[in-house]
Amino acid sequence: MPQQAKTTPSRPRQAADLDNWDIETDVAIVGFGGAGACAAIEAADAGAQVALFEVASASGGSTELSSAEVYLGGSGGTRVQKACGYEDSTEDMFNYLMAAGGDLAHEAKVRLYCEESVGHFDWLVSMGAQYKNSEYEERAIMALTDDCLLYTGSEKCWPFREIAKPCPRGHNLEVEGDNGGPLLMKTLTAQVEKRSIQVEYNARALTLIINPEGEVLGIVVRMDGKEKNVRARRGVILCAGGFVMNTEMLKQYCPRLVEGPMPIGNPGDTGAGLLMGQAVGGALINMDQHFITLPYYPPSSLTYGIFVNAQAQRFINEDCYHSRIASSALDQLGGKTYLIVSAEDYAHPPFMNAPIVGTGENVEELAEEVGLHPGMLRHTIEFYSEHAARGEDPLFHKSPEWLKAMPPPYAALDCTLGEGAIYAAFTLGGLDTRPTGEVLTTEKEVIPGLYAAGRTACGIPRSAAGYASGLSVGDATFFGRVAGSHCGQRSCGQRSPGSETR
């Protein structure tokens, strides 16, 4: 039987087959994005020797490409929430996130995240992240000023506003424009560099090293063209991002993302972390789920319009979060989505960039141009308009602030995936982990010595319908810290308790 020459994430290496350890450390971390940086800082602060391996030639990961909003609150409010006049309760935050996650939510993670969220804000500030005591009040996908606090989910929207008292929880760094990601990674990178953490760039993690009992002892990393066996006495933390850049994995798990949507991520989001974890028994869960968005605002005035499907029916309250709308739009039978607005509310949406496929002095003209049933479209617009004029939306409960009659003339934007409108996506599936970051098998047993955080793990955000901006970087930095701290304090060769009820 010939030995396979190539080392791939799916084939763990047996420690017994190694000649030697090239590098020895307590904690080995794969990936120097937001999760990896935070894991490294906490592991070092817990007294562990830490080595951080990054495939790119600089830190950053997908956190650097993001706006780096963090979704935080509860415990009476962060310093910014309080300064802006909001008192946020942990229960409201918990109830909101549980409702947003629906039956996919991980209660123990949500609970921990909500309880320690204000502490995480303070920690980020202690690392040098600066947040102004100010609110950004526009309906926006991100704050383009240096203001901090904004609504980034569907908190004020039906049905969530009936489940939990709304509160803005998106925290934007004090920086003009969409420049939060580079600033946050610069801040965290400086903190890593201040500590005696070994950082190896251009270092590709290839596969995990295990012993016959299935414990993870280290990791094989390719550096300078050579495979190096890295011994991680306390454990390995996989913070290597998601798999939105791996077309084969998208075909397997998220076929909808293979063509059409723009991937949001860095070239390292190849799923290697997921594969390495799976190869030693880690369960990949929620693999079909993804964030997908139709960034239809700004301008926020388009929120006065209505989305309709191929049947000219409305299907969503248009004031909710953009990925919730995208997710619902893509589920519609007939595969069509149009945004219909009164001309008085129309302005070109620069991010979505959807083509105008119809205009009309009246509904019938519009319907003919768009190819919708005129009688049905007339009823949909009239029914909506009549109630909206009274501040009511009996079907979808759009908030009164976005309700007004829709007088002609009209314009229709084609928001159908594949017809020109921009959709953008990243993956939400990953390794099943305890709140500590310990990786679990399908049978809910801990794999000793293995942790995951960020999009390599399946974290707080579980679906596009329940997403809020700030959940990914919030989750990655928070659970990166938890994993770093837990792994950093793990006794060498300690076997964690066997199983846990999720």
Next chain:
Amino acid sequence: MPQQAKTTPSRPRQAADLDNWDIETDVAIVGFGGAGACAAIEAADAGAQVALFEVASASGGSTELSSAEVYLGGSGGTRVQKACGYEDSTEDMFNYLMAAGGDLAHEAKVRLYCEESVGHFDWLVSMGAQYKNSEYEERAIMALTDDCLLYTGSEKCWPFREIAKPCPRGHNLEVEGDNGGPLLMKTLTAQVEKRSIQVEYNARALTLIINPEGEVLGIVVRMDGKEKNVRARRGVILCAGGFVMNTEMLKQYCPRLVEGPMPIGNPGDTGAGLLMGQAVGGALINMDQHFITLPYYPPSSLTYGIFVNAQAQRFINEDCYHSRIASSALDQLGGKTYLIVSAEDYAHPPFMNAPIVGTGENVEELAEEVGLHPGMLRHTIEFYSEHAARGEDPLFHKSPEWLKAMPPPYAALDCTLGEGAIYAAFTLGGLDTRPTGEVLTTEKEVIPGLYAAGRTACGIPRSAAGYASGLSVGDATFFGRVAGSHCGQRSCGQRSPGSETR
């Protein structure tokens, strides 16, 4: 480091750790349902020595619990299709199944299945399965007579009728009542017994046995309270069913099925086959997908009614297959589903058993009792009725044979999951396999010596929205045969070619 005492599917055993082989054979098959039986027959007919391990004390599996319809056609038609006047083309069958599978479809499997479907029919007949040259013309979930041919999917329904020429492909055994499953398993069991196949009942497969190269050499089976090491020189075929009986796995992968829907399956559908495959590197795919049905007919007269959601909107052509309707119903925002019918079409649906939540001499009375918006419900019924009277359904394209005006009085059945209506479900996720049945890693490499078929593999049926009765037993028996034949002819220690583009 203490050895783990318990042998579980997630921990493969290294061949080097064995003292001896207790049983030696060419092909070891786990599970004596439809897939396992067919795999065993073909492996034996290919000249291999075969051992079949079944955890229950008799053959059967979930095939025995089913109606055992098989979905077959193409190549001009099966003997029954031809006798009933249908000429079925392979391309129509292929196009239908590809459209039904949508972006989840596995083209190579669908292609093979369609091309060899008539041959499979003839093989089943050669095994002793009897099919009458007769058609069952009622709209039905299953034929309760001994007639054979019926429509079991959405072939005649929009949008599929525009994609492929409709043809009935469900083949029902010549037996009265819902007794196809026991008859098919009796027939196949007799064929297994005629061959020199070692059959072990009360034998629980525990975990696979591998060598350091990752090749599967055999399987550990518990018989009479003892663990037996089974050497399978040509390979192991996992035909151990799905995971609908494993609550923890449902929580992880199909949370919607944890409470509410009735599981369809046998007690052995614990996911053990999936876990064993995953533990040696097999990729579990499509794990969130499941068959789920709302068996709302018979009586077929209810098809004259309309389904509406919480917004009193229609959402589906009501003439399509029952699991397509259930799937769509469960996706509706607001979480409510009602079936509204004219009293003249009403009769109690014995399988669905949904409660009547409203009746009315007019729409307003009905709307008030049900809790729907009266103006919206009036428009929905009037718009539908007005067009239906002309044989038209401009929104959802229900077939003319099911279109007629809906005069008052009305009745409304509450079909909301959890409100009394019966939903039933089983899982469609499983090991990724080649059409041959060879199990693939996430990196699309074949795991030498490992095969899967039936619901342990991810086969032809991939979603409730695209399901048709007869696809599970059709797929299980067909791909069971393919796997048996391929594994039965595998050279001992042969390493299959490395990878394949899906």
